[in-house]
Amino acid sequence: MSSPCALLAWTFLTLLGLGVAQEDLTPCSPIVPRREWRALPSTCKQRLDLPVRCVVVSHTAGSPCDTPASCMRQVQNVQHYHVRTRGWCDVTYNFLIGEDGLVYEGRGWDIQGAHAGGGWNSKSIGISFMGNYMDRAPPQRALRAAQSLLACGVARGALSPNYEVKGHRDVQQTLSPGDQLYEIIQTWPHYRY
Amino acid sequence: MRKAKLWGLLGMLFVSELQAAAGQAEEKKILTEGETLNYHCVYTRKHSQSQKAWQRVMDGGKAETLAFTEKTSKNSQELGGRYFLEDNTTQGAVHVRMTNVQMSDSGLYRCVIYPILSNPEVLESLRLVVTKGPSDSPSPDKNPPRDKAQTTTFPPATKAPVTQPPPKSTAGVSRPGLEVNPTHVTDVTRISVFSIVIPVACALVTKSLVLTVLFAVTQKSFGS
16 A cells, blocks of 8 residues: 555544544433422523533532432422522522432523522533532442533533533632532542632 | 554644644634623632733734732723723622724633733633624615614524524623524524534545545555
8 A cells, every 4th residue: 555545544534533533422321300300490591601611519518318219309409499498590500419329400501500609600510419518428329420420511512521620619608519529529530720 | 654654643643632722711702893791700719819810812922911900999990991800709700891892802812810920820711703783884775774674683593503502692791683582492403403413414424535535545555
């Protein structure tokens, strides 16, 4: 094979390889949809400009739950508190993570959350672990669920491939996501202070 | 043959580097002349006590400081009156306001930590594109009323470029003539269908191109 032809073949193979990598439609792991956890309808209108470059990790500082049944009740509780008591248009997070290892759909990928203050809300996805993680860490299955969710976000084009993870306390004055969980997320590859 | 392989590998490295560089964070906003830019530069708490500045980056990399926040008030001085900064330290964001943008304002801007070092710490970058608005100045006879009605409606979703979402209005920016409400939902679904169809079509075209080339190459090598 003559050299220029081989080079041409290599170039095309390279482009093809890159093309395949980008258009790979990776299925996302199951997320418990709003209807399933019997969410109140959202009245939020503000959409997110996708892809976003940041993920803000918080904790609800409320009760944890470790079964699908109890977590379903807990997500409802969180939403009720946000909507009925605090008067927001919906639960403030884009996604919630239960200690049952499941991801619960909050505002989702397309609607702006209200989890971290004005500027950050419009540029980030907010995920919240259900529980209080000052003195204890979430179980491995919850952390795995969160990581899988973020990988899904990249695959869908909702998160930039080089997205950055921040703790809630990195962007606002708060204890969230709790000392233990904060220590864990600082070890995540996408974490940037 | 070994040389060709080496070049091939170098080629792959080069292209992947280009991809990585293209992923550098740079927001984009599109406004029409006369509108006000409202932009939030976000930062983490390590910078909550620092002053911030708003700069314009010229071609060639030289940056011009347009405004910076004061130490105590956290708001900017009024340099020339077009640029206003408001630093909300509890929210971790600088609200940047540029009034009455013109086409000459199009370019690259950035929020940096102030005082500005020789290698500045950049918080966020913004690519501003200012387009000419619908004809405010009456042009003689060339724009009958019918043309004006056409320019004020939003272009059909099928023409919208797939790689770019339709420009979204930011808080405080009024967009004259933007008709969004009834058709917006269908526009969005139409765009998402195209964002699947076009990449798939591209993939098919690329793959068939590669197969054709490989086929031609093997034919040639067997023939020669």
